[in-house]
Amino acid sequence: MTTYRFEVRISIEGPVLSQAADSHELGIDTAARRAGDRPALPGNLIRGNLRHAWAEFEALTRAYPAAGAETLPWAPDYWLGNPSQKGLNNRPERARLRFDHDWIAERPSSVEQPRHRIRIDSATGAVARGMLQVIDSPFNAAEVNVFVGAIEADLEDDDEAQTMATRIRKGLEYAGSLGAMKTAGYGRICDVEVELTPVVAARAAVQGGPPLDLKATRFGLLLRFDRPICIARPHAGNNRYESEDHVPGSVLRGAIAARIFQSDRSDLCSDPRFDAICAHFRNLRIMQALPVPASIDVSALRRPVVPPFSLVEAPNSYGANHLYDVALKQQSAGLIHNRAPAFFLDWKWGGAADLQSATQCGLSRPAPARRIEVRTAIEPCRGVAKDSALFATEVVSTDEHLWLAEIDLADIPNADDRSRVVSALQALLDGPLRQIGKTKANANAQLLPSFAPHVQCKDLVQDGIACVCLQSAARLLPDPYGLSGTGGAADLFKRYAETWKDLSFGHLTLLRFFARQDLIGGGYLRERFWSDRAAYNPELLTSPGSVFVLRLEGDKAEAIKRLKDWRDKGLGQPTGAPGGDDWRANPYIRQNGFGEVLINLDLHWQLAPSEEAWHGLD
Known part of the structure; x- marks a missing residue:
């Protein structure tokens, strides 16, 4: 297989509109999608129009087979993907063609003024009340601009690539127009050019990277x-x-x-x-x-480093909010400077505690920006949005x-x-x-x-204990179905204690923990991984950031051996966990990144409240 790149240039006569879903200027009802300062069309829009065109070509080819007609099937589902079929283990049917996310105009907007549309009352012939729409219009009517994007595919040879280039051009020409309000004259396609080039793999080097020891672990x-x-x-x-x-x-x-x-x-x-x-x-x-x-x-x-759940916010001796870590405190609850500490669930996003914990742990602040992209399926015959097919994707x-x-x-x-x-x-x-x-x-x-963690760690056993902090979700409750939804603290502690005793071969005992859990399940996991189970039950995963304080019990050398194994290789599966280490039945194995831990973070000692500040409650 050779990877080919199809550079596509679509000449479109204005006005043209693909609607943006995020915030826009005051007074604009419908904003145009942009990539930077230039108007853009989403790659999914191009793919959807190709699918409709190729589906019609496929139907025509089957209905009217004739001498000289194209013999290769158009196969839109093969090239453009299809939802997983029921009864087939949710096997993915991924697209063979890969589209650029944004198809960007060569020139920036040439129009400052928006366009307007109204709705006419059919009974009176007058403008319907409140039915004035103000539309962002990047280009003038009849002004032609070129939108440029690329499609990649792994193909057998140059002949197949040339056939694909021709079919891309034919499909887009047949589409006729792109974007919103096509029936009102928007987005008329004037010309389509497709340039084919093989892709030569070249390492995307990052400047300053040190040499590798190929035999490192x-x-x-x-x-x-x-x-x-x-x-x-x-x-x-x-x-x-x-x-x-x-x-x-x-x-x-x-x-x-x-x-x-x-x-x-x-x-x-x-x-x-x-x-x-x-x-x-x-x-x-x-x-x-x-x-x-x-x-x-x-x-x-x-x-x-994922911030540990043992971090709390409380006043310092001057009354200002400060970050503390209570993992080492023996009491199950307590006050700091006579105030109840606030755990992370009570913090405000972007507040002092959130920013302090992010700084301590090396998390990016501000966090990567987010926006909403809205998509909907289109009825191929009528060209209108399909009922109940709109969904929103939050992207980072x-x-x-x-x-x-x-x-x-x-x-x-x-x-x-x-x-x-x-x-x-x-x-x-x-x-x-x-x-x-x-x-x-x-x-x-x-x-x-290997990258060093942003927070340093002490020895695997410090002051007779090991504080294990999850950096990724872990399957520590393989059989949680007897747990009470509320008020089951003692039972939850017992089950966690059994798991840590099992994982440590009896050499470590649970003293206390700071944890939360996530219920994971659904139809995809049921069909993809759990189809051989007699009954469907979701999984209960312990969240990253959870902290478990363990005490040595028995042979110190064996306990350190288990801790080193967890630190270097991740947590294994508890004895009797459904699916075990088989990825076909259990996706929550350490090879998939689950059960990553850091042990005895310096934070637990550095941020521990002093004896004078701490007032334990029994």
């Missing part, structure tokens, strides 16, 4: 995205996707798997250059990627940030094998990791030496 992974990203949080079936700031390790592993294997759930390698990765993929552990400002020099990059801007992840090869014991895997990863990363998240973002990635 751990590496940093630096990611630069080409568009906004949306890594959707679990949601309750509504029509809005809210994005995480971080990129889970499972998403990055999936992007790598899509490049190196021939098909979904296949063990066959797609390229001999990647044989070493395929052979050891089960032992490849990738941890979540966290954002940092792009302005930081590469040599100074440190990976952010990537213009001013990098994302830092870690790759762990500790489960590959042979140094020569690790060296081959690292060399294969470098070859893989000559090209981007593709189709990440809801926006199908591409990430230019580079391997670097």
Whole structure:
């Protein structure tokens, strides 16, 4: 397969409008989408119009087979993707064509004045009350501007690529017009040009990157995205996707798997250059990627730390709000300077405690900007929005940030094998990791030496205890269904204590914890991973930031061995957990980035309230 790039230039006669969903100027009802200072059309709009055109061509080809007609099927679902089919394990049917996120006008707006539309009352023939619409209009009527974007695809040879270029041009010409209000004369396509070029992979080098030790067990992974990203949080079936700031390790592993294997759930390698990765993929552990400002020099990059839930806000001796850490306090509750401390759930976003914890832990503040993108399906015959098909995607801007992840090869014991895997990863990363998240973002990635955490850690055992802070979600409650929704604190403690005793082989005992849980489930996970279970039950994951204070019990050397294993390799699965370590039945394994921990963060000691300030309550 060779990757081809189709540079597409669409000449459109004004006015043209693709509506923006975010805030706009006062007095404007309908704002035009822009990329920077230039009008833009979303790549999904181009793809949708191609789908409708190709679907009609496919139907015509089947209905009227004739000598000389094109013999290759148009196959819009094959090239442009399709929803996962029911009864097929939710197997993804991803698009083979990859579209730029924004198709941007060559020239900036030429019009300052908006356009206006009114609605006429059919009974009176007069203007309907309140039916004046003020529309952002980047271009004058009959003014032609060129919108430029690109489509990429992995194709067999030049002949297939030429056929695809012709079909892209034909599909867009057949579309006739693009954007909103097409029936009112908006967005008429005048001309379409498609230029075909093979893509030559070239490493997107990051200046200042130090050399790699190919036989090391751990590496940093630096990611630069080409568009906004949306890594959707679990949601309750509504029509809005809210994005995480971080990129889970499972998403990055999936992007790598899509490049190196021939098909979904296949063990066959797609390229001999990647044989070493395929052979050891089960032992490849990738941890979540966290954002940092792009302005930081590469040599100074440190990976952010998820703030521990043991952090609280309370007044200091002068009455000003201050950040404390209560993980080391033996009482279950207490006062600081005679005031009840506020845990993170009570903090205001952007408030003093939030900013202080972000500064301490290296989190980016301000956080990456967010905006809403609204999409809807279109009825192909009538050209109007399909009923109940509108949804909103919250996207995270990537213009001013990098994302830092870690790759762990500790489960590959042979140094020569690790060296081959690292060399294969470098070859893989000559090209981007593709189709990440809801926006199908591409990430230019580079391997670097492992990033130090922003917060230093003490010895694995300090003052006879180990404070384990989750940096990613962990499956610590494999059978939570007997827990009470409220008032079950004693039972919850007992179950966590059993899990830590199991994971430590009896060498560590739980003293106290600061944790929250997330209920994870839904139809996709049910079909994709849990189809062999007798009954459907969601999972209860313990959230990143949760802190568990453990005391040594028994052999200190064995306890330290278990702690070192957790720190270096992540938490394993509790005994008897459904699915075990099989990724086909359990996505919450450490190789997917779950169960990452830091032990004995300096913060627990540095920010502990003094004995004079602390008043424990029994």
